[in-house]
Amino acid sequence: MKKACLCGLLLVAFGGPVVAEPSSKVAWTLETLALVKNGDREKGRQIAETCAACHASGPQPAGTTFPDLQGQLATYLYKQLRDYKDGTRASEIMAPITASLSDKDMADVAAWYSAQPAQAGAKAETVSETAERLVERGDGRRILPSCNACHESDGRGQTIDVPALAGQNPAYTEQTLLDYKSGARHNDIYGRMRTIARELGDEDIRQLARYYAGLKR
Amino acid sequence: MSNLIPVHPLEKRWIYVVLGVIALFLGAIFYTALVHQVHPPGAIETIDSATLHLGGEFAEDKLGVRTDADGHLRATLVAARYGFYPREIRVPEGLPITFRIASADVLHGMHVPMTNLDTMVVPGYVSTVTTTFPKPGEYPMLCNEYCGMGHDHMWSKVIVVSRESWKAAAPQTGR
Numbered sequence: 001m002k003k004a005c006l007c008g009l010l011l012v013a014f015g016g017p018v019v020a021e022p023s024s025k026v027a028w029t030l031e032t033l034a035l036v037k038n039g040d041r042e043k044g045r046q047i048a049e050t051c052a053a054c055h056a057s058g059p060q061p062a063g064t065t066f067p068d069l070q071g072q073l074a075t076y077l078y079k080q081l082r083d084y085k086d087g088t089r090a091s092e093i094m095a096p097i098t099a100s101l102s103d104k105d106m107a108d109v110a111a112w113y114s115a116q117p118a119q120a121g122a123k124a125e126t127v128s129e130t131a132e133r134l135v136e137r138g139d140g141r142r143i144l145p146s147c148n149a150c151h152e153s154d155g156r157g158q159t160i161d162v163p164a165l166a167g168q169n170p171a172y173t174e175q176t177l178l179d180y181k182s183g184a185r186h187n188d189i190y191g192r193m194r195t196i197a198r199e200l201g202d203e204d205i206r207q208l209a210r211y212y213a214g215l216k217r
Numbered sequence: 218m219s220n221l222i223p224v225h226p227l228e229k230r231w232i233y234v235v236l237g238v239i240a241l242f243l244g245a246i247f248y249t250a251l252v253h254q255v256h257p258p259g260a261i262e263t264i265d266s267a268t269l270h271l272g273g274e275f276a277e278d279k280l281g282v283r284t285d286a287d288g289h290l291r292a293t294l295v296a297a298r299y300g301f302y303p304r305e306i307r308v309p310e311g312l313p314i315t316f317r318i319a320s321a322d323v324l325h326g327m328h329v330p331m332t333n334l335d336t337m338v339v340p341g342y343v344s345t346v347t348t349t350f351p352k353p354g355e356y357p358m359l360c361n362e363y364c365g366m367g368h369d370h371m372w373s374k375v376i377v378v379s380r381e382s383w384k385a386a387a388p389q390t391g392r
Contacts, residue, residue, distance in 0.1 A: 020278035027268040138370050145299045149367030189270045190277060190295055190302045190321065 024187045025086045026079045028160050035103060036078045039111025047109050050097070057116065060169045067172040071118025076163045077110035080187075089187040119167040120216060127214070131207035134200075142199040147208070155215040166215035173209035178202070262343040269295060269321050282306050282314070290314040296338045297321035299367035301358050305374040308350055309383035315347040326362035329375055337362060350377040 026032065048055075054066045069077060083089035085098040085106075098106070133139070136153075138146035147165075150158055155166030165173060179185035180197035188194060200208070224232075249255040269275040275295050281303050282292045292314055295302045301318075308314055318327055318338050325338040332351075336344045350356075360371035378386075 020276075022270045022272070022277060025271065027271055029265075029267050138367070140370065143300075143304070143370065143372065145367030145370035149299060149365065149370070190297055192297065192300065192302075195300065195304055 021088065022189070023191065024079065024083050024088050024189055026082045028075070032078075033075070033160070035107045036074050036110060039074060039078075039107035039109075041108070041111045041115055043105075044108035044110070044112025047101070047105055048112050051109070054093075055113075057119070059119065060171075063171060064169070065171045065175045066169065067176075068119045068167065068169055069113040070116035071167075072114055072164050073157045073159075073161065074107075074110040074114035075159070076157065076161045077113055078106050079161045081106040081109065083187040089185065118164070127211055128207040130204060131211040134204060134208060135211060139199075144196060144199055155212050165212040168209075168212055170209040170213035173212055174205055177205040177208065181205070262345070263341055264319050264343050266319065266321055266340040269319055274317065275319050277302075282308055292316045294318040294327070295321050296325040296327060296360065296371075298323065298365050299360075299371040301327065301360075301371075301373035303373075305376065307376045307378055307383075307386075309380055310350050310353045310377050311380055312383070313347055313349050315345060318344050323364050324362050325360045325364050325371070328359045328361040329356050330359065331356065334358075335361070350375075353377045353379045 051069075054064075055069045057068075057070050060066055060068065080089060081094075081098050081101065082103070084091055084094040085101065087095065101109070134144065135147045138144045138149070150162045151165050152158055155164060157164035176185060177197050177200065180188065180193045181200065183194060186194060197205070264275070270277055273279075274293060280293050280295060282290060285291055290308070290312055292306055292308065294306070294316065296318055297320065316327070316334065316336075318336070319342070320338045320340040323340060326336070327338055327344070328335045332348065334346060334348045336346045338344050354377055356375045356377060358373045358375050360368055364371065
């Protein structure tokens with residue numbers, strides 16, 4: 001018995017049969033890229049009728065952390081839907097909703113939302129200097145690349161799945177960065193966003209969310 | 218021949234200088250190759266960059282420094298815009314260590330200044346380099362192939378620890 005316990009302990013300690021799940025099961029192979037590219041907007045619109053309760057166009061009611069999806073990158077939307085379904089992105093709301101969606105459905109919904117005009121951001125009256133510096137130059141001492149490097153200078157996002165941030169609901173952006181920081185959200189491959197968010201102070205995060213909410217795409 | 222094409226003595230001197238430089242470079246290449254066994258990477262090993270994270274050698278939980286069954290040290294890393302993962306590795310001074318690195322996206326380079334660790338990381342291929350770190354200390358690991366807007370922020374940390382403290386912290390064995 002003792003031996004069995006010891007073996008078990010050793011196996012756990014040295015990662016024997018305990019295989020950690022990848023942070024996302026989505027891989028951008030040519031097939032997946034083609035699937036998302038060929039998403040059917042009309043079918044997507046029909047499926048998206050269910051989504052409108054939380055993701056309708058127009059500004060979100062204050063305080064809600066539901067993200068604006070209009071004008072978001074289709075590849076990013078598709079990856080998030082898949083991750084919700086696979087459980088690699090945890091959400092009590094989205095997990096049951098995505099459970100019945102096929103890969104094709106997700107590509108269709110992604111195509112529909114990405115084709116909608118993005119929310120026009122309301123420029124924040126005062127933009128914090130810290131946020132602006134992080135966005136434009138990053139911070140060498142904390143090994144932080146500028147946000148622009150991946151999310152582009154107008155916050156429109158970048159291929160393949162770097163999300164657009166411009167005009168996004170600030171409460172959502174703030175919560176997302178906090179979740180990356182704490183590890184509650186962990187569907188970024190190789191922990192790229194978690195590594196960055198861990199270096200950000202809570203006030204940096206709040207200011208960055210305000211900054212991006214005020215950007216127009 | 219020299220009667221047909223007149224060559225100015227100064228030009229002749231320069232030709233000798235150039236030939237000398239070429240001979241010097243070739244000599245250096247042959248010397249390092251034959252005496253110090255410095256060779257360009259021989260084995261070409263391909264890998265699918267898009268599915269790196271899904272499993273196999275470059276899965277997220279397989280990265281880092283570990284000791285193989287035969288006692289040889291191996292560091293497995295992934296280069297992706299904009300960093301090397303894991304972001305910090307500890308390696309011992311004076312022991313040979315083999316780096317295996319793959320890119321998850323575009324062309325990167327892996328360079329650790331003040332050491333001879335320097336290789337291109339081409340998407341679709343595994344780069345393998347074996348080196349020995351002569352001196353303990355903290356070194357940056359830099360990307361030296363332009364890979365995008367955040368290229369100048371793409372660096373990670375390599376901590377070379379003395380052999381004694383490496384042995385003291387032995388539990389890394391078997392990871």
